[in-house]
Amino acid sequence: MSKFPGTAALEVTQVGGNIGAVVAGLRIGADLPPAAVAEFRAALLKHRVVFLRDQDHATDADQYDFAAQLGEVTTPHPTVRGDGRAVLPIDSERGKANSWHTDVTFVDRVPAISVLRAVNLPPYGGTTVWANTVNAYATLHPGLQALAAELRVLHSNAFDYAIERPTIGGVDVKEEAYRAEFRHTSFVTEHPLVRVHPETGEPSLLLGHFAQSIRGLSSSDFKDLYALFQRHITKLENTVRWTWRPGDVAIWDNRSTQHYAVADYDDHARLLHRITVAGDVPVGLNGETSTVIEGDASTYSSVATPAA
């Protein structure tokens, strides 16, 4: 931290050309200097996902207090109880998020920021990959940009990504229970395919695993267009892959990214704790907002005011 009052001087080191930076000089916990929080937020908006090393001191409470300085903290998840307050355990025993997604897009108030802290890591594998959905839109052919701007996509929690996990030796009962918990309340929200970032004004593609259909299109046209746009989002040059170390915390802007947890650690245990920061309701390029088709997410979070 800087010795000059009002400045924080975090050290930001870019990891890839299109997404990702390591930030040094920040110890997560309560009561960070406002200048450090502002610099951190600027780095997050610019680099989309930011990695902090050596946060071995951090407890759930430190993680919570840090997240709370970025905005209103949500409950763990719209349908999963987690710790009952804010922490959603990302536990390999319960499922693996090895499918490209943006977090919780089946509700209207898509969380703005996710904060993920390593708790117990496998001896190998278990990396996480993030993709830049602003750059994906920006680099589309103008004809595809115009098409995307016309489309509205239905997102639902009817199918959890864990469902695609290949089971070895039969059904895992804990996982079955988790799937039932994940789906116990049904949420469906219609989002514009192109959303305008509430803080930066950048258009991005809002898609990923929870997208189920595109309004007015057949399911085969949906599948083809989904594959086309996802291919642009997940192009390797548009991603950053992180190899976790103990003490690592990753924070991503959930309004400009998708992510994928690589499930290549066999049956080893892997546990991270996630806390999310409340987001606003997406707005498309034409000013139309997302609309709720099913489910009430008011107990998950309130609707953040843009640029909170």
Ligand SMILES: O=C(O)CCC(=O)C(=O)O
């Ligand atoms: O397991 C991971 O690395 C990421 C899991 C995930 O999708 C999340 O924390 O939102």
Ligand SMILES: [Fe+2]
């Ligand atoms: Fe996720």
